Amino acid sequence: MKKVNIYFNRWFSVAYHYMNLIRNNEDGVPVQIFATHPDIRHMSLQGADVAGTEPAVTGIEYVQFCIDFCRSNEIDIFIPRLHMMDIALHAAQFDAIGTKVLVCRDLDLLEMMLDKGKFYEKVKDSGIMEIPEYHVVNTAEQFKTAYEDLVAKGLRVCFKPTETEGGLGFRIINNSRSPLQELFGYVTQHISFDEAYRVLSGAETFPDLMVMELLEGYEYSIDCLADENGRLLAAVPRRKDTGRLRVMEHIPELELIAERVAETYRIPFNFNIQMKYGGSVPKLLEINPRMSGGLHVSCLSGINFPYLAVKSALGGEVQPVSFGEDVLASHVEQPMIMKIFAESTIQDAVN
Structure with a gap:
């Protein structure tokens, strides 16, 4: 089976977990993961098979860097975070070289989701959920x-x-x-x-x-998965509890909100709805048209959100899936050796 080449541009450190979730997928699909970041020692790159340094450019110059990187490395799937709007504007150029970009292609919608003020107006008009x-x-x-x-x-x-x-x-x-x-x-x-x-x-x-x-009730992140056409495939409400505790739980009114958002806006692949309760009413904080910073925790529900998005983008059949029992989760730091140096070179590496 041919390896699938997957590229992450500058991401948060938690992309390390996304990469491993894709690599350890349930279908046994072999993948090779590429990643770039301005800091070659950034934690996100430790999950990649091939790492590179990003140039300090923006706009079309940055998009061209990504296009050249995808072309030279025969990238099949590109999962962007940095400069998402610029990349979406030029998605056709990635199509032309055979790279599928996991990004919302409705440019007006994407621009609004990236500007909370504009998006609140859109949500207010739709009436699909409450806003503060x-x-x-x-x-x-x-x-x-x-x-x-x-x-x-x-x-x-x-x-x-x-x-x-x-x-x-x-x-x-x-x-x-x-x-x-x-x-x-x-x-x-x-x-x-x-x-x-x-x-x-x-x-x-x-x-x-x-x-x-200021909303003072429970805060939830609803991690969502949709196919390329925005059909909802999975939604897991994840609640912040005390300290580092997180709870993945079935909340019917939040799951209904996820369905309404998907039906109304057709956001493809991975997205995240952040809600917080004011009294007994859940109200919108924001919608992120990408994987959330805590998505790897939601995957403890048994749903491999990053891999299923890749599978869907590659044309694989992904059926709607729900998680079973509620899950209480947390995390601890894990020390990791990134490189072994000779004694004389340690200070050079730090500097």
Whole structure:
């Protein structure tokens, strides 16, 4: 059986797990995994058979780097994260060299999913799920007005950039903070309104921020798998519990939301819906049109999300699948030797 060549461009460290999940697939399909990153020692590359260094370029130059890499290495499947929009814009050039790109090709939809403010408007119009109370602002005065409006409704307030990944830029407004106590404690996401307003007032305008109600219930990531046409094949709600504990559990209303999202937007392959409860109501945080940072945990449900996406992209038959019993999971760090050096070369390698 011919090996399938699979390429990951710059990914998070957890791509190490995705690569091994694909490699150890249930069908015994042989794969060779390629990966690139600006840092050749990055953890994600340790799961690859062939690793390379990415150049410090953007836009069409970066896309051309990826095209050349796919051509020279006869890549069958390309799973991008970095510069996803640029790559999607030029997906036809990858088709032309025989490389299948696992990316949403609805460019308008992809652009909206990458901008939380625009996507909230889209979801609001569709009515398929609830969204938090929010305002999009780019001046200090707009920020103040938005904050006062939400507080008047009896809501706690947080804010984050409309274009970001993970928790970058997320802050909770807390006016009862003790700066001295915080100085001797952990770095916190809390900030007072006055401090935030002072910082934002230092610029005439700033990149769009979403000022929104703080949801204080359980947070769920719904990891989803769809075929190339966006037909939902699997959905696993994964809940953050205390510490490092994670729970994969059947929540009918969240599974229904996954079905509605798939039917409405037809997002292909792997995607992730992040929800958080406000009281008894699950509300949207964001949708990521890619594998989530915790997808390898959801795979403990028995569903190999990364491999099944690859199988579907290659034209294999993937039937809808559900997981069985609820699963409680966690993780511990695993030390790993990346390379053995002679004593005289260790300091050179570190430097």
